[in-house]
Amino acid sequence: MTSAAPGITARTSDEGVLAVKGLECRFGATHALRGVDVTVRAGEVLALLGENGAGKSTLIKILAGVLKPSAGVIRLGDDVFPRGLTPEQARAHGLAFVHQDLALLETLSVAENIAHVAGFRRSYGFISWRRQLDAARELLARWEIDIDPSTPVQHLEAAQRALVAVARGVATDARAIVFDEPTAALPRHDVDLLYGAVERLRAAGVAVVYVTHRLSEVARLADRAAVLRDGELVGTVAVAETSETELVEMIVGAKLAGDVAAPGAGGDELLRLRDLAGAGVESVTLTLRRGEILALVGLVGAGHRAVGRMVAGIEPATGGEMQLSGARYRPRNPRDAHRAAVVYVPGDRLAEGAFPTLDTGTNFSLRERRTAAFASLRRVHAAASGVFREWNVIPSAPDAPFAALSGGNQQKVVLAKWMTPRPDVLVAEEPTAGIDVGTKSAIYERLAEAARAGTAVLLLSSDADEVAVIADRVIVFGRGAPRVELARGELTAARIAQECYAA
């Protein structure tokens, strides 16, 4: 960097608001980042792409001050940080974050969540809640977010939470803001609200880094895309001049995802629901056949998710009945469901699907009847490692801590656990949320394979692209009941999304 005479603006827009140069990060033997250079300019959206484990999360954590880089510098405006940032420095220099899990304080109010980042309004040295609420209300109004700031965050819908996280990020007049997969957990409808916020940030001249797995978002939002693979920067390209196929090639390298084989056409009727009712659901009647993938879709609160949870014995049914292979089926808890070979894969891996602090082998084996009363750890691990190799889990060694795996590999472990041995009914909730394209197609292939072997798959998904690719049939839910059924021939992402809004 050359020094300029006072009064002369040496900085060109190419130098950007936020830049990292030669960034390296090692944990023990793992080389998570190898000399990455990325620059973001004011008023642009830079998409940061890569498979799980490519180094995106590491880069974000370094920017957030959670991790220290082993080498390389970070530059924010005119200030250069050669040994990484602290969270306070990041904030003081106008760098804001919308973290993947949003990092909100669930039990506290919206206003307080904003205040912990942007500062509290006070009078006479003490916090003035009246002024704090007014300030929060004004901030939310400026971003056209219709939420009462006194509401506890835990009472908000997913999209509202994401918007609160955005508002909190920009409350400090951020010059640069990093979005870490903000739409991974959002239903399609709500995503538009978030896109609107990103576009307004760009228009306001903020530099935006947007981490995502959804290529449709890149095309819609980003000006440029930086692609990471195995800790290295593959390249930075202008989105307008790059096709989706080219991006996928950059992301996955040589191993391009093949088409998913068509699942089985569907055999005998296996599960029948008649007038099923429960919390948030009224009068659901449907049938599920062996060998088919039936997707239940809908917006937040439409009721499709609750149906899946009732089938799996997680939520009680209050009315109607279920039949499995012609016999009455009324699971009182998940254990009952498992005995009937009905399993459920939760969408929220870390909260419901796994034991993050335990090793992957134990995660795999923690299922009733998987282990004898006095199981030998070695035998448990041997069984797990065979399955992991088959599923291509990396690392396949069963003694790796679950939390140390990338998101895609974690999901493979969770799915392998519930799909070994093959269940009769598999209820899969958001099986590929927040997962890279390569792993996604591997998981689709697994689901299709199970269906071909006779499993009936009940897919609960808010990813219309995914549903269009793998489902045989789709039932669209709205306000607690099925509204429309779409057959294989009618399945396009656009049609599914459209029906969701209409339902």
Added chain:
Amino acid sequence: MNVPRAFARWGLLLVFVVVFGGFSAWLPGKFPTSGNVQDILTSQPPGIFIAFAAMLVLVVGEFDLSLGATLGIAQYLVLKLITHYGLSWEAAIVATLGVGAAIGLANAIAVIGLGINSFIATIGIATILEGLTQWISSGSEPLFGGAPKGFTTLAQTKHLVVLPVYYALVAAAALWVLLEFTLLGRQMRATGANRGAAKLSGIRTGRARATAFVLAGILAAVGGILVTAQVGAADATSGPSFLLPAYAAAFLGATAIRPGFFNVWGTVIAIFLVAVGITGLQLKGVETWVTPVFNGSVLLLAVTVSNVAAAQRVLVRARSAVPWRGRSQPRTR
């Protein structure tokens, strides 16, 4: 106002009123007398202070099981410093509060610095303290007499009610302001709500937790000093018996005023609810074993009622929520 929410908020106070009214009707000559109310008020301040200590540590999401031992060592130490080391009673109080703060700091170092789970770390510190108490009390011998007049008047002077009641009131107000209206207090609350998210918000969660431990140590020491000043003698072994009632009060208090949060006024109501119940039963002449049974039952019952109320609210919400537009829209039924 929303009825279930009002019930959740004020339910414990209502129970207090009902219990008080019930005993008054049952024992008209004995229970609702000025003397009895005085007795109840006089005996509570040490328990209130240690319950505040327990509550503060719970606010930041930790446990401090050394509070009983801290109270124990403080009540012995303050008198021993006066009678054996010739300190003035003022200096002895300051020194004892300093020891309370130092114990809190030791807990903070063990939990935050060394990263030991607070349950285990504070049991360790508590055990060490019990040993030290035995050491300074030469094998747990009680200390009688020698408390100077100035020291005992601190606790025994009466203006309407004894002075410690006012101390507790001042402490309650100060802690309430700390937790609700200061940045540090909100950072402590945020740390307990979700430490990871708090850290990502730029909050120094270690400092918030350390503050809670140190303040808790000081509050427990105040409790110990008050016990000694009220009695005029020090019993080296009574500390640990204060610990579990303090946590019971803090948990019970979290079911009222600000349901779901550990809070000052809820804790105060909880303490007096239990005290009134026990006093009433004792006046009625029940045997002593009834007291702990009553204590435990009230705690379980109150927390159950508050859980049921919370579950009801969730169900009501799930049925009525208009998902993606928030709840600002009027609903039609």
